[in-house]
Amino acid sequence: MSATSSSDLPFHGLRVLELASVLAGPQVGQFFAELGAEVLKIEGPTGDVTRTWRTAAEAPDTTVTAYFSCANWGKQSRVLDLTTPSGRAELHRLALETDIVLASYKPGDAEKLGADYGTLSAHNPRLLYGHITGYGPHTARAGYDAVLQAETGFMHLNAAGPAAEPQKMPVALMDLLTAHQLKEGLLTALYRRERTSQGALVEVSLLDSALASLANQAATFLVTGHDPQPLGSGHPSIVPYGTVYKAADGVRLLLAVGADRQFQQLCDVLERPTWAVDARFRTNPARVTHRTTLEQLLRERIAEISSTDLLAELERRAVPAGAVRTVGDALRQESAQAMLLPAQPEFPHPGLRTVAFRSPGWPVAAAVTAPPLLPR
Numbered sequence: 001m002s003a004t005s006s007s008d009l010p011f012h013g014l015r016v017l018e019l020a021s022v023l024a025g026p027q028v029g030q031f032f033a034e035l036g037a038e039v040l041k042i043e044g045p046t047g048d049v050t051r052t053w054r055t056a057a058e059a060p061d062t063t064v065t066a067y068f069s070c071a072n073w074g075k076q077s078r079v080l081d082l083t084t085p086s087g088r089a090e091l092h093r094l095a096l097e098t099d100i101v102l103a104s105y106k107p108g109d110a111e112k113l114g115a116d117y118g119t120l121s122a123h124n125p126r127l128l129y130g131h132i133t134g135y136g137p138h139t140a141r142a143g144y145d146a147v148l149q150a151e152t153g154f155m156h157l158n159a160a161g162p163a164a165e166p167q168k169m170p171v172a173l174m175d176l177l178t179a180h181q182l183k184e185g186l187l188t189a190l191y192r193r194e195r196t197s198q199g200a201l202v203e204v205s206l207l208d209s210a211l212a213s214l215a216n217q218a219a220t221f222l223v224t225g226h227d228p229q230p231l232g233s234g235h236p237s238i239v240p241y242g243t244v245y246k247a248a249d250g251v252r253l254l255l256a257v258g259a260d261r262q263f264q265q266l267c268d269v270l271e272r273p274t275w276a277v278d279a280r281f282r283t284n285p286a287r288v289t290h291r292t293t294l295e296q297l298l299r300e301r302i303a304e305i306s307s308t309d310l311l312a313e314l315e316r317r318a319v320p321a322g323a324v325r326t327v328g329d330a331l332r333q334e335s336a337q338a339m340l341l342p343a344q345p346e347f348p349h350p351g352l353r354t355v356a357f358r359s360p361g362w363p364v365a366a367a368v369t370a371p372p373l374l375p376r
Helices: 024-034 085-096 117-123 145-151 173-196 206-212 215-224 260-269 273-277 284-289 291-302 307-316 327-332 334-339
Strands: 015-018 038-043 075-079 100-103 128-133 200-205 241-246 252-256 321-323
Touching (some): 024 075, 024 173, 117 128, 252 307, 260 284, 284 291, 327 334
16 A cells, blocks of 8 residues: 555555456556555465566565566565465455455466455455456466567567567566556446446456557558568658667667658758658658668768757757667656655665556655565
8 A cells, every 4th residue: 555645545445456466467456556545465375476587686585576576566465375265265355345356367267266256246246356368258378478479460560670580579568558458447347336336347368458559550451451561660651750770979869750840850950951852752651662762861861960969959849859768777867757666665676656647636656665575
């Protein structure tokens, strides 16, 4: 629960029981915790598996790894063995006092443990139960983020080019997309419960969440019949947009020029005004057609200019562009500090907030409790 214990936080008084593990479900649990809910994480005797996912730089005996900490701030933890009658009985008692259950079982497994919606809602008809699966409630196959990245087109599109190897994204994006879908579903169910007093089962799969997020890439196939091909960081229908260039000082930077007016301004900054009236580049469709030629010209010209001067002038002219930063660079920016959770005595490292929206109607929790140790 939020260390501020402020009754002004939107979910103050809401009780969440987290039966989920790894990332998608726990991200939803931390979301509710940051907004004032009381979140109790139920772990098996060996704990959430991410407690063992250590990088080489971490202490070998820690039970709060960097990975575990990314999704478990603001919670209390309790060990229950749901394979035992006493563990199941305690879960059923807790369900009586719970508003939301978060679960991530393979289809059929929750029923074996007495932790399914039917069983728990019989004890508490107002219960909201969010259930994450890999491929939906009728497919017993377990879902893993990397596998879903491969199966839903993301790895294919993330390659450096048509001849390059497919590449997994460096965060478990399918899990995070699924977490957002589950939040939306549970907030919908909360609104419905306010009007009807009825509980609800909310189901979401990694597969559906991934497919829903293909956005314009899916629409390209559905509308044109052409299967989108990887372009590295380039954009299939906007140029120059997403391609990385290197400036004279070695800084990598990216352009996101989505309008002809912005391209004209870019050409002025680069002191190449003739490009803006060249028939090959004057309009975005023409630039898409002549992508390779234009990007080579940009690559050569940008390599002659200081990144500091170029980015400053582009910003002044409202041309979207930015330097390519490392994760550390990004988190050290002054603009990132509001997204960091303060370190706590029990865990002397900052955390990252899951809640990125703000409202004048309620405060931002100044701090939340540290990710919990595995209870003994």
